Amino acid sequence: MAKRLKYWGWGYEGDGLQPAQTEALLRTLRDGYGIQATGDGGGPSALEALTMGPARLDPPANLAPICRTDAYERALHAFGQSQPDSIRIFAGDFAHAPDVVAYPETAEDIQRLFDWCAIAGAALIPFGGGSSVVGGVTSDVGSGFNGVVSLDMTRMARVLEIDDVSRAARIQGGARGPDLEAQLKPSGLTLRHFPQSFEHSTLGGWIATRSGGHFATLYTHIDDLVENVTMATPAGEMTSRRLPGSGAGPSPDRFMIGSEGALGVITEAWVRLQGRPTYKATAGYRFGDFFAAARAVRAVAQAGLYPANVRIVDGTELHVNGAGDGSFTLMVVSFENADHPVDAWMARAEECCLDHGGQIDVAWRDNPRANLEGAVGAWRDAFIRMPYGREQLTPRGIISDTFETAITWERFEDFYHAVRDATADAVLAATGKPGAVSCRFSHAYPDGPAPYFAFHGQGRPGAMLEQWRAIKAAASDAVIRHGGTITHHHAVGRDHQPWYEEQRPAVFGDVLAAAKSRLDPTGMLNPGVIVR
C-alpha cells in the first residue's frame, strides 16, 4: 500500500522526528529560552472526530471519476503547513474543509472543473504539494460560495519533453520535486531548484508562488528558470512563447509567476536545466558578530562570484536547531559547477570572509565532505528535518514560526533591529515570556540580503491562534513599515494579504483586479489571495 500523506503535518505517515530529536529540541527551548512544553504532544484527532460537515457539492457525471469526497481527502486538502493551519488542525477545526477534491488528468479536465464551479457557484483552490506556509491553500473562503473544490494537480506530474541541446524540459505543473528530478536524471540534467519544501511541492506551485531555491545567488528563483508558462484560466488558456529571452512588451511569464492560483492554474512550463554539478567546494566560517558576518556576505555578493551558497545563521538559530551553542554566527559558502573547478572562485570568497573577521569552521581545500562537517554539517541536518518540527511543537503548546523578507544593504542593520525587536516585544506581550527570535539569510543579492526570521514562544492552550496572530501582525507591520517585502519566497497567501496590499502600488492592485475580472469572471479562483 502506498504511503499516505499526513493530514496534520509534514510528509508521509510514519515519517517525522526521532523521539530523541524532539527531546533535544524541547530541552533547548526549555533550558535556553524558558519555553515549556504543555501536554504530551499526542497525535491529531482521528478522521472520524474532525468537525467536518457533509459535502455540499455533487460533481457532475463527467467529473465524478476524478473527484473524491471522502473524509481523508477533504481533511488533507483543508490546510497547508502554516502555524495557524497547524493550530487549527490540532484543534480539529475542519468545518471549512473542501467539499470535493478533484484530481484532473488533462487540461480539458481543468476546463470542465471551471465550467462546473461557475455554474455551481463554487470556489476552486489550486493545490500542488500543499506545502504553503502562508495559508495559500487553506480552503477557508468565507460565506460567498456554495462550496469549495480543491484542485489537486498531482496527477499531472510528467516530464513531457527534455531538450538536452538547449538544456530545458517541458514539465507538467503537478510534478513534485523528487519525481521531477527522477524523470530528468537519465538525461544527466537537473532543474536544481531545491526549496526547503522540495519533497512536497510542485513545479506549478513553485511558479505560482515565486519559489526561491536552496541556492543563494543567481539562477535560484523559479522566476529565472522559466522559459514559458501555460496557465489554464476560466477565460481560456494562456501560453507564452518558449524563449531564452525577449523584449516584446510586459512579460506574460512574469504576470503568471506569482499569481498564486488567483488568476489561473499552472498546467505546464518549459524550464531551464543545468548539468549536474561535479566540481564542488564548501566552507564554513564563524563570526562573533552577526553584522560582521552580514558584511562578509555583502562583500561576496558584490564581488561578482555568484556562489551556490552564501548564507549566515545567527547564534540563536543555530542553538535552537542543535547546530551551535549560541556564541557565534555561522557563514556557509559553497560553489558548484558542472564545467570547471571552482578553486579560484572559492579562494576569493574566502578572502572576503577572512577580511571581515571570519574564523574557519570547516575548511574547503581537499575536503569533499566539508558540507557534512562541523557546524556546517549540523546545520544542514537540522535544515532537512525542520519541517517535521511543527507537528511536535503545536500539540505541546509551543508557537514556532518563520517569516522572510528582503531589504537593501544600507537599510539592513536598522531594519534588522526594528523587525527583531518588534517580534521579540510581540512574543513577550502575547506569551508573557521572551521566547526566542533568530535570523539567518536565505539568499543574498549584490544590493541586499533576504533575512529569514524564526520565532518560538510559549503558547496558551486554547489561545495559540490569537497569540500567533498578534505576533505575526507585529512582525509584518515592522517589515512593511521599515521597507521590506512582506515575502521574499514564501508567497502572499491569505496570511500576508493585508500587508501585501500595503506593499504593492495601489494602482497595480487595480490592474490585478481588472485582470482577475477578465480571467476569472465569477471570482472562483483561490478567493482572498492576491485580489480580494
Place this chain on the structure above:
Amino acid sequence: MAKRLKYWGWGYEGDGLQPAQTEALLRTLRDGYGIQATGDGGGPSALEALTMGPARLDPPANLAPICRTDAYERALHAFGQSQPDSIRIFAGDFAHAPDVVAYPETAEDIQRLFDWCAIAGAALIPFGGGSSVVGGVTSDVGSGFNGVVSLDMTRMARVLEIDDVSRAARIQGGARGPDLEAQLKPSGLTLRHFPQSFEHSTLGGWIATRSGGHFATLYTHIDDLVENVTMATPAGEMTSRRLPGSGAGPSPDRFMIGSEGALGVITEAWVRLQGRPTYKATAGYRFGDFFAAARAVRAVAQAGLYPANVRIVDGTELHVNGAGDGSFTLMVVSFENADHPVDAWMARAEECCLDHGGQIDVAWRDNPRANLEGAVGAWRDAFIRMPYGREQLTPRGIISDTFETAITWERFEDFYHAVRDATADAVLAATGKPGAVSCRFSHAYPDGPAPYFAFHGQGRPGAMLEQWRAIKAAASDAVIRHGGTITHHHAVGRDHQPWYEEQRPAVFGDVLAAAKSRLDPTGMLNPGVIVR
C-alpha cells in the same frame, strides 16, 4: 551655442561618418553586393520646406512655459531612428508631426499634461532620446485624436540619490546614458548598461522598452538592473517598493518594464550599480563556419562563466562593416570585473572556443589592448559608428535595416536558415537584386542565442517605403512562424505590433487591454503600441 540634435538622423548636427568612411561603405555594398548608390546623398529638406501643418493644439497657460510649437521641435519629435522613419524624413513627410512638444520638469507637470490631453482629446507620446528603431515614438497616430503632444523627458535627467552601500541609485527617467554615467562617476560606481543607442537614449526609455545592454550575459538587460520603478499614469502614480528581491505577487516592476509608453510614463527608478571594472580581458577567435562558432558560444554560455561578452559576427556582417573580408566568422569573448582577476574564467572560455575549432585572432594574455586589435578592434570601431550610416544610405536609395530575436539552441540552425532565406528572398523580390543579409549574436543565454540580422538592398526612388515593408513583413513572418520573438531588445513599437499580437498569448492581450482601460481611460498614451 549648444549642439542641436539632427531632426533627420542620428546624433548632433555636425557629427557623422567621415567622407572616407561613407565611401568605403558604399564601395563594399557596390563591389561586394551589387548595391548601387543613386543620388548624391544630399542632406534633408530644410525645416521651412517640410510638409507640416500648423499646430492644432494650444497649451493652457499653466503648461505654456514647458511647451514648444516651433518647426524644429516638432520635426525633431516626429520620428525615431527606424528605416521607415528615415525614408519618410528624406521625403519631407512631416504632416503627422506632433502639434506640441512638452518638456515637463516635475511629476506634477506630467499629471497636468495628462489632464490637458484628456480634455483636448489629444494623444500623448512619451519621448526619451528618440532612438527607437521600431516606430516607438513616431507620432503618426491616425485620425482618432484632435492632436498629438510629444512628452520629452530630457529635462528630468538627474541622479537623485546614490547609495554606495547597496550600490544603487535613484535616477530620473529622462537621464541619457552619458549624463547618467557622468553623474555616477564621482561615486566610483556605474550602471554599466550600454545599449548601442547609449548616447541618445534614456533610463526611462530603457525601462519602457526592455533595453538590452552591450554585455552578452547576466546583468545586462535593464529588467535585471531595476530595483523599483515609478510610472506616472492618468489614473495616478505607480511606485513599486525598492527591494533587492521579492516574491509578493506578480511583479509590478515587470509589468511596467516593457510597457512602451502605452500604460504610463517612467519618471524615475532605483537601479543597481556595479564597481567600475578594473580587471579585464578580451580575446578574438576566427571560425570558418558560423554554426561552429555558434556551438562555441553555446559551450561558453552553458559553462556557468558569465562573460561580459561572447559574441559572434558572420563574414558578411564583418565585410559590410569593413572589419573582415567575408571569409570568416569572428567570435569576441571578454570578461571584466571590479573585484578579482579574470584569468581562470578567460582560460576556460578559450578552451571552449578552441575545442570548437576557433583560431586565435587576438590573444588575451598580457594584452590589455586586445579589444582594439585585429578584427576585434575593427568590429568595435564599426559598431560605434553604425548608427550614423542610415542618413548616408537612405538619401542614396539604399535600404539598410536590422532586426533581432531570440530562439532556443535546439531550433537555432533551422531557424537561422529559415529567417535568413526568407529575408534574402524578400530582398531579391522587392529590389530585384540579392543584396546582403548577415547575422551576429548580440546576447547569449544558456538556453539560446539572440541572433541579430542585418539586411541591405537596392532601393528604388519613391518606392523605398513599400520595398522595406515587404522585406520587413517577410522577415517578421519567418521569425514568428519559426518560434522566435519579434524583438529581443529593440522593442515592439508601431512596426512590430502586428507580429507582437501573434506572439503574445491572446488572453494576455486582453489583460493588457483591461490594464490600459484602467490606467489610461481615454487611450491617449502612445496609441497603436502594445494595446490597440
